[in-house]
Amino acid sequence: MLRLALATLLLATPAHAAEMAFFVKNLRSQAVAVELFSRNRETVWPGGDSVFLIQPGSQKSVPISCNPGESICYGAWVNGNDQINAGVGPDNDQPCDNCCFICVEKTTETIDLVP
Template identity: 45%
Template sequence: MSIIRRAQLGALSAAILLGSVAASFAADVTFQMRNSHPNAVELELYSQDRDHVWPGNNQVYYLDDGETKQIPLACDEGEKICYGAWVSGDKATYWGTGPDNAETCDDCCYTCTGGNTEEIDLTE
C-alpha cells in the first residue's frame, strides 16, 4: 500500500472517529407545553450554557388558549434549557424566565438528556 493511500485511510479513519465523538454529545429533548391560560401565550426556550434560543431568529412558539404543543429541540448533551413564556401582548404576565430570559426561576429548567419533559402547564 502506498504512503499516500495509507495517509488517506488514516485521515478518513480520524474523520469518522471525530464525527462519532461529536455525535455522541448531541441529544434531543421534547418540551411538552400546555396553555391553560385563557389568553394565547408566546414561548421561547433558552440555553443557559451557550448563546442559543429556540426557535430563534426573532420568532416565538405560539400556543392558543387550551392548546398543547410538543416542541422538539436538538441540544447538547447535558445542556441546561429554561422556558420563558408570556401572555401574547402582555410581557408583564409571564412564566419561567419570562421574555428575553430576564427572570430567575426555581423549576423551569431541564437538562438535555434526551426524551420528553413532563407536561408543563401554563396556568393563571
C-alpha cells in the same frame, strides 16, 4: 501512526446532538408565547424573531435538538403583554425555581402554564 490518526479523528468528531421535546400546556385563557433558552450557549428555540404561540387551553409538542447535559429553560408570556410572564420571561432574565431542564436524548418534559 495509525493510533495517532484515529485519536485525531475521534477528537475532531463533534458531539452528537440529542433530540428531545417539550410538551407545553397552556391552561390560561389568553394565548401564550414561549421560547426555550440554553443556559450553556447562545441558543434560543425556535430562534430568530419567532416564538412558539400556544392558543388558550391548547397544548403543543416542541421538538428541539440540544447538547446532552445542556440546561434548557423556558420563558413564556401572555401574547401581546410580556409583563405577564412565567419561567425566565421573554428576555431570559427572570429568576425561577422549576423552569429549567437537562437535555437528555429521547425525553419529553412537560410545562404547564397556569393562570
